[in-house]
Amino acid sequence: MSTPMCPVVHFEMPYRDAARATRFYREAFGWQVQQFGPEMGDYLMATTASEDSAEPGTKRGVINGGLFPFQADNPMQHPSVVIAVDDIRAAMARVHAAGGEVMGEPMPIPGVGDYVSFVDTEGNRHSMLQPQMPG
Template sequence: MCAVMHFEMPYKDADRAARFYAAAFGWTHQNLGPEMGDYLLVTTALPGERANMPPQAAPGAINGGLFPFKADWPMQHPSVVIDVDDIEVAMARVTAAGGEILGEPMDIPGIGRYVSFVDTEGNRNSMMAPTA
């Protein structure tokens, strides 16, 4: 079974979005800068102990990120990122199950290989094979 490992949402104004989620929910953020596409890494849960997992969140909790909205990108909606062992194998499973892969996998240095897909219900989500 592949678990949800991360969520993503687009933003139109990074500072405004960061202020909103900090004020409304107490989330913190880290701007990864232009070299990482101005991605805002979001922490929603304090560190906790999880067997065989990095201490990034309390058991059962996930963190996420906000990305800049771009008018020419497809389907920019809130979505989840699903943890997979092998991106190519998972892409084949998505296609065989009736989904559509959006583009080619991209390498995120020090993090893993990532690609988005559309499920049979028209929802855009993503999957990532973390770097070992």
């Protein structure tokens, strides 16, 4: 059985000052940044381009992302990518079998899906997301 190809769908980066980071990415790159409150971990959602579509003015194959508050006591506070998977438990098993380490259990993100971080064989922290099915 072959491993399914799983796309990068999101990026994440830490921030130390939300207003400063928002201003920088808006002014330097024209990103739209939306700040969520404490109930969503003070996350900054970054829209880097219009959604992937064939409509005029949009760009195909782009990803959007977000910024999270830097926490010195948390491990691996650096940029990472989020990879979409169809079955998060099966993907966790594949990461383990390939020599990576899954960091904890999947966390449900309301309206988004199940999310869990992992460390690859090179020491990079990334995450996987099983998107929530509509309905």
